[in-house]
Amino acid sequence: MIASYLEDHLIVLGVKPVAQWSVKGNVVQQYLQKDLAGVPLIPHDLPPEVVMSYNPDLLIVDSAEMVAGDRYSQYAKITPTIAVGTEKNNDWRQELLTVGDVLNKKEEAKKVLADYEAKAKDAREQLKKAIGTQSAAALWVTGKAVFVVDEHLSSGDLLYKDLGLTIPEVVKEASKQNDANWKPLSTEKLAELNADHLFVVQGKGVNRDEMKKDPIWLQMPAVKNGHVYVFDDSSSWLYTGAIANSHMIDDVLKSVVK
Template structure:
C-alpha cells in the first residue's frame, strides 16, 4: 500500500523505514497440479489435455540477472511488503510484513491470522517458514550475501526497484511468476476503470482545486510526493492539483516523504488537506491545536480530512489505491 522507497529519514526509526521500503505488492498460487497414476496403455485424451494445460516449472531471469527456477505450483510464497499484489491475485502468503509490531492494517480482511515476519527478513525466520518461493522487491534487500542465503532456502526472485516502484509493473511481473497474468491484468483494468470514473466525478465537484497530503508522525509533518502511494493516486490517477509546497521542491531534492516544518506549512496554498495522523492519541492534539496550524487557510475553512494511520494512504497497489480512491470520493464529492 509503497513502491521501494530509496530516501528515508532514519530519525524516525523502524516505522518510517518500513513505510519507505518499496514497495507497494504480489503473487499467486497456480492451480494445483494433479498426479497421473494410471497404468493404462491407452491414455485418456481428456486427462492428457488437462495435463498439458497445467503450469510447469519454468526458469525466469530476475532484475539482478539470477536465473530462477520457479515452481509450477508454489504453495508457500513469501513476498514481504508485496502482499497487496498477492492479495489482488487471490494468494495468501506464508507470512506477512511487519515492523515494530505494526502490519498493513488495510489488508487484514484477507490476511487476518497470517503470521508476521520482520521487514528485514531475518534468515532464521525465513528458514523457519519453509517457503517454496521467495519474491523480493528491491535489490537493496539482498545485499551482503543475503541473496545466496535466501536462495538456499527456496528459489528467490528479485523484482528490482525499476519494476517495484510502479505497482502495475510489479503486479504484472508477479502475475507472470505465478501463472496469474490474466488476474493481474484484470485487477489493473478494474482499478483504472474505477479511477477514471472517480476522476470525472471529482473534477465535476471541485474543478481544478488543489489538495495536500500530510503525514503527521512523532509531531513531525511530511508532504507525500506526487510519485508514491496516495500522492500518485490523487495527483496522477485522479488529476487533483498538487499544492505549491510539493511542486516547489527541486527535482533533485524530492523524497517520497518530504519533511516540512509547521512554520513552513503557513505558506501552504492548498484548497484541501488530507491528514494521515499517525500521532492520533499520542500527542497530536498539541500540534494540531497550535496557532500556526489553525492559521493555515485550508484548516481555517474546515477543509481538513483526517485519515486513520491504519488506512492504505501510505501504501501502493491495486487494493491500496482503490481504497484511497474511495476516501477521496467520499470527502470531495458531495
C-alpha cells in the same frame, strides 16, 4: 510463499502468503488484515534464518536492494528467490504485473489493473465536476514531525496522476528533496502550503485538539474552509497497490464529492 511488503498484490491475485511483512514485531499493513487474518509476521528485513523457519516454496522481494551483497545467495539456498524491481520505490502497477507473471496469473493481474484504471477514471471525472482544478496535499502528522507525500509516490501518485488534482508548489519543492515517499516539512513550509484540500494521516500519540489550536494550522486555506479530512495510520494512506489505492479513492470521493 513469502512476498514481504507485496501482500497487496498477492491478495488481489487470490494468493495467501505463509508470513506477512511487519516492523518492530507489531506494525503491519492494517488495511489488509481482513485478508491476512491468522498469517504470522516476519520482520521487514527478512532475516534468512526466519525465512528458513517458514519453509516457503518461493520468496519474492520488492527491490534489488533487499538481495544486495550475499543476501541473494543466502536466500537462494533456502528457496527460489525473485526481486520484482530494481528501485526502492517501484511503480506499483509494474510490480503487480511482475508478481502476476511470476505466479502464472498474468491475465488476472491485467484484469485487476484494468478495473482499477476504470475506477480511477470515474473518480477523476466526479472530482472535476465537484471541485474543478482545486489543489490537494496529503500530510502525515507524527509526534515528532509533519511530512508531505511526494508528488510521484504513494498517495501523491494517486492524488495527482490518477485523480488529476492540482499539485501545490510546496509539494513540488519538497518532492525534490530525496527519494523517500514522505518528506519532512519545516514549520515555514507548512505555513506556505496553500492546498484547497488536506488529507491528513494522524500518527499515534498526536493530539488532534492541540493541532486545531496551532496558529499555523489555523491560517491554512483548507483548514479555514473546513476541507481537512483525517485518517489514522492504520488506513491505506501510507501504502500503495490496487487495494490501498482503491480504498484511498473511496476516501477522497467520500470526503470531497458531496
